[in-house]
Structures are given as C-alpha cells and as structure tokens.
Amino acid sequence: MRNVRFIGLFAATFGLVALSSGLAMAQAQQDDAEKEIERYRAMISDPMSNPGFLAVDRGEVLWATKRGKKEVTLETCDLGEGPGKLEGAYAKLPRYFQDADRVMDIEQRLLWCMEKIQDLDTADVRRRRFGGPDYTSDMQDLVAFIANKSSGMKYQLQESHPKEKEMLAAGEALFFRRAGVMDFSCATCHGDDGKRIRLQALPNFSKAGKDAQDTMGGWPTYRVSQSQLRTMQHRLWDCYRQMRMPAPEYASDGITALTAYMVKMAAGGEITVPSIKR
Amino acid sequence: MKTLFIASSLAASLIVLSGAAHAQQAAPTKVDPAVVDKYVQSMWAKAPDPWKTVPVQDETQRICTETRNNPSQADFTKIMEREKASVVFPADGKVIGDWKAGERVANTGTGGQFTDGPNTPRGGNCYACHQMAPKELSYGTLGPSLQNYGKDRKFDPAEARNAYAKIYNAQGVFPCSQMPRFGLHKFLSEQQMKDAVAYLFDPESPVNK
Numbered sequence: 489m490r491n492v493r494f495i496g497l498f499a500a501t502f503g504l505v506a507l508s509s510g511l512a513m514a515q516a517q518q519d520d521a522e523k524e525i526e527r528y529r530a531m532i533s534d535p536m537s538n539p540g541f542l543a544v545d546r547g548e549v550l551w552a553t554k555r556g557k558k559e560v561t562l563e564t565c566d567l568g569e570g571p572g573k574l575e576g577a578y579a580k581l582p583r584y585f586q587d588a589d590r591v592m593d594i595e596q597r598l599l600w601c602m603e604k605i606q607d608l609d610t611a612d613v614r615r616r617r618f619g620g621p622d623y624t625s626d627m628q629d630l631v632a633f634i635a636n637k638s639s640g641m642k643y644q645l646q647e648s649h650p651k652e653k654e655m656l657a658a659g660e661a662l663f664f665r666r667a668g669v670m671d672f673s674c675a676t677c678h679g680d681d682g683k684r685i686r687l688q689a690l691p692n693f694s695k696a697g698k699d700a701q702d703t704m705g706g707w708p709t710y711r712v713s714q715s716q717l718r719t720m721q722h723r724l725w726d727c728y729r730q731m732r733m734p735a736p737e738y739a740s741d742g743i744t745a746l747t748a749y750m751v752k753m754a755a756g757g758e759i760t761v762p763s764i765k766r
Numbered sequence: 767m768k769t770l771f772i773a774s775s776l777a778a779s780l781i782v783l784s785g786a787a788h789a790q791q792a793a794p795t796k797v798d799p800a801v802v803d804k805y806v807q808s809m810w811a812k813a814p815d816p817w818k819t820v821p822v823q824d825e826t827q828r829i830c831t832e833t834r835n836n837p838s839q840a841d842f843t844k845i846m847e848r849e850k851a852s853v854v855f856p857a858d859g860k861v862i863g864d865w866k867a868g869e870r871v872a873n874t875g876t877g878g879q880f881t882d883g884p885n886t887p888r889g890g891n892c893y894a895c896h897q898m899a900p901k902e903l904s905y906g907t908l909g910p911s912l913q914n915y916g917k918d919r920k921f922d923p924a925e926a927r928n929a930y931a932k933i934y935n936a937q938g939v940f941p942c943s944q945m946p947r948f949g950l951h952k953f954l955s956e957q958q959m960k961d962a963v964a965y966l967f968d969p970e971s972p973v974n975k
Contacts, residue, residue: 664834734880
C-alpha cells in the first residue's frame with residue numbers, strides 16, 4: 489500500500505503520467521464496464537421482486553412455531569428491547585445481555601433463546617446455518633425477519649457496558665490483524681478509500697462514515713449469485729475464506745467482535761433490509 | 767549501499783505519506799493482546815489440522831499488526847533483513863520462465879481456500895490488485911500498475927531477479943508491504959514464480975505490449 493502511494497507521488501512529482509490515446513481508450517472501456525455493473529445493480533435492486541422477502545416470511549413463521557422440549561415459540565425471546573419486542577432490536581445489536589452476562593450478536597442471541605427458552609437441540613439448526621440449494625436455513629430466515637423489523641431505522645452503537653467496550657476493542661484489533669499464508673488483515677482490502685479488487689469496489693471500513701453505513705445498512709441481503717439470503721455472519725466467513733484463513737467458528741465471539749466494530753464504523757447509517765446484491 | 771539509501775529515503779517519505787493518508791482513521795484503541803487472542807481462539811481453536819496453526823502470527827505479522835504497517839526504523843531494518851534472507855533463488859539461477867503460464871498464474875484466484883479441494887489450481891491472483899496487460903480490463907487497484915514492467919526496466923536481468931525476490935517475499939523489499947509472501951509461505955511453486963516473472967519480463971508478454 490505504501491509502495492503504491494510512493495509510486496503515485498513519484499509519478500505525479502516527476503510528471504511521468506503520460507496519457508497516451510491507447511490508455512485513454514482503455515480507460516473509456518473501463519468506465520463502460522463499471523457503468524454496466526452499476527446498471528445491473530440498479531436492475532436487481534427492486535424490493536417488489538426481492539426473494540429475500542421470502543426469507544423474511546419464513547422467519548416470521550419460525551418465530552411463532554412451537555419447538556424444542558418445552559414446545560414453546562420464540563415469542564418471549566428478549567433481543568435487547570424486551571421479551572418479544574422486535575422493532576429496532578437489530579439496530580442495537582451486538583449488545584450486552586444481563587441474563588447471559590455476555591455481549592451477543594443476532595445469531596448468538598437467537599441460539600441462546602432456542603436453547604434456553606425452547607430447550608431445543610440446536611445441532612440441526614447449526615448444521616443448516618448457511619442455506620444451500622436443497623435446504624433452507626432457519627438462522628438466515630430468522631435474522632432476515634428480525635432485521636427487517638429495523639428497516640428504516642439507524643444503527644445505534646451499544647458501548648456503555650465494559651463488555652461492550654472490550655468487544656469493540658477486540659473487533660478493531662481483529663480487523664487490523666495480519667495472519668495466514670496471504671498475510672492479510674481485513675484492512676488489506678478495506679483500509680483505504682476508492683480501491684478495487686478486480687472490478688469490485690472495496691468499501692473502506694477503517695474509518696467511520698458513508699462506506700460502512702452504506703454497506704452495513706444493506707445486510708442481511710439476498711445474494712443473486714448464491715440464490716440465498718445471507719447475513720453478515722456469512723459475509724465474514726466468506727471474507728476469511730478468501731483470505732485463506734480457516735473457516736471461523738459459527739456464532740463465535742470473534743465474528744461478533746468484528747460485527748460490533750463494523751456497526752461502530754456504520755453508526756447512524758440507515759438500515760434497509762433485506763437488500764439485494766450481486 | 768545504494769539499496770540502503772533507497773530504503774531509508776523510501777521510509778522517510780512514507781512515514782509522512784501514510785500519516786496523511788490515514789488522517790481520518792482513529793488512533794488504535796489499546797487492548798491487551800491476551801484479550802485479542804481469546805477472540806482469535808473463539809474463531810479457530812476448533813479448526814482441524816493443518817489449519818489450526820494458520821492464525822498464529824509470525825514475528826513480522828505481529829509487528830506489522832501492532833504498528834498498523836508503520837514499523838519503527840529499527841523494526842523496519844530488522845524485518846527487511848530477516849525476510850530478505852528467506853528468499854531462495856532457483857538453483858540454476860534462471861528466474862524467467864514461460865510468460866503464457868505466468869498469465870495463468872496472474873489470472874488464477876483459486877486454491878488454498880477452505881472450500882477448495884487439494885487439487886484446486888493455485889494462482890497468484892495478481893490481477894486482483896494490479897493492472898498488468900492493457901487488454902485485461904478487470905484489474906484491481908490495491909497495488910501499483912505493472913503495465914510495461916519489464917520494458918520500463920529495459921528487460922534488465924538484475925531487475926528480473928529483484929522481481930523474483932519481491933514475489934517470493936515482498937517484505938524483504940519493503941517491510942509490512944501488503945503483498946503476500948508467496949515463496950516464503952510456499953503458496954506458489956518455484957516454477958509459478960518464474961512464470962510470473964516471465965509475464966512481467968518477457969518482451970513478448972502482453973504486459974510489455
């Protein structure tokens with residue numbers, strides 16, 4: 489990265505940037521390619537035809553379905569705003585829960601409610617944590633349903649409890665932590681403004697503001713390329729895959745810490761979910 | 767001597783530059799490394815072999831993380847010396863392979879992911895971050911453009927050797943560089959690295975057209 493800046497400065501200082509007609513043409517083709525991607529994004533971004541809302545509907549049914557040894561629904565589950573209160577709950581996650589004495593994200597809290605309230609063996613739910621072509625994911629559906637109840641609201645960072653503070657500090661540290669065979673950290677790709685990987689624009693999450701707000705405001709999202717509603721939990725799993733790191737444990741504190749850090753960068757950003765993406 | 771001079775002037779300019787570029791980034795929050803390790807463990811303690819040790823940082827990764835890629839002058843020198851010493855050149859001294867195979871290395875972004883099979887082809891995925899041949903429009907901008915790389919260096923064999931060393935271990939050239947250490951981590955084979963150098967240095971390569 490620093491090499492890039494140095495070369496940039498060097499080139500600018502010594503006037504080595506010569507824009508030949510060939511280069512200008514390549515630039516024009518480049519712009520066309522980017523415009524085409526933008527056009528595609530606008531085309532798929534139609535809430536009336538967004539299959540992500542099917543996940544919302546399935547989640548609504550699951551929320552009110554009696555399950556587990558106790559044969560009860562999830563309707564008394566407290567997501568932070570009071571038992572069964574869903575409006576605005578997602579906008580304030582991750583947060584500290586006194587009953588569990590832990591900071592939890594949406595997935596951790598849902599699993600906790602299934603185990604404590606329903607006395608449900610969550611092995612099967614965890615196995616279907618990410619939906620596939622032949623099966624749906626209860627977790628994806630429930631997160632879609634609950635997150636949708638915060639649509640139109642803004643992310644409100646929770647950082648008053650010491651455990652929330654620790655979670656945020658750990659998330660920041662993980663974001664900048666370099667490791668693995670690629671020596672990457674999250675910041676390698678998401679640490680600067682206006683960068684691209686291939687043609688894909690890379691949002692900068694190393695500072696608070698618009699990039700993080702726009703991104704976080706659109707998760708969970710329906711991924712057209714995967715035909716699935718995906719949550720931030722899945723997105724971070726996918727990032728670590730691309731970084732050549734081992735698969736991170738589902739609903740682990742590390743993923744919650746990174747999510748909390750990203751919510752901090754996105755604080756004040758409006759939530760419009762489920763969105764639809766490539 | 768010359769290298770040293772370039773390195774130190776680079777370092778001096780870059781301290782100023784990176785400071786400016788990250789002006790909007792908040793100062794790092796202080797956190798006990800043992801706490802961070804607890805969170806790292808939460809994600810990967812149950813990872814199967816041989817993945818288990820992957821998240822463990824080496825000394826260079828640790829320093830680059832702690833300093834947000836701005837190591838002290840002393841660490842800068844230490845990292846450069848250590849990483850440079852790791853570079854193993856091909857036994858026959860030839861660093862230039864086949865540019866067509868190198869083009870595949872540059873375009874291949876698979877291999878080594880936890881969803882990949884053991885036989886999934888591995889590549890350097892150079893285009894993810896670098897502009898190379900002008901005809902390839904799908905390139906990233908995380909690294910500098912490498913267009914005309916060999917041509918701009920007059921196809922100098924010493925420069926080709928430098929490029930091999932850079933691909934093998936970028937941090938031996940520039941400490942805390944964002945570029946992966948492809949040779950050190952044995953992510954690419956010696957042949958793949960030679961082919962990648964050929965893609966940069968062969969006069970017939972589209973990179974130089």
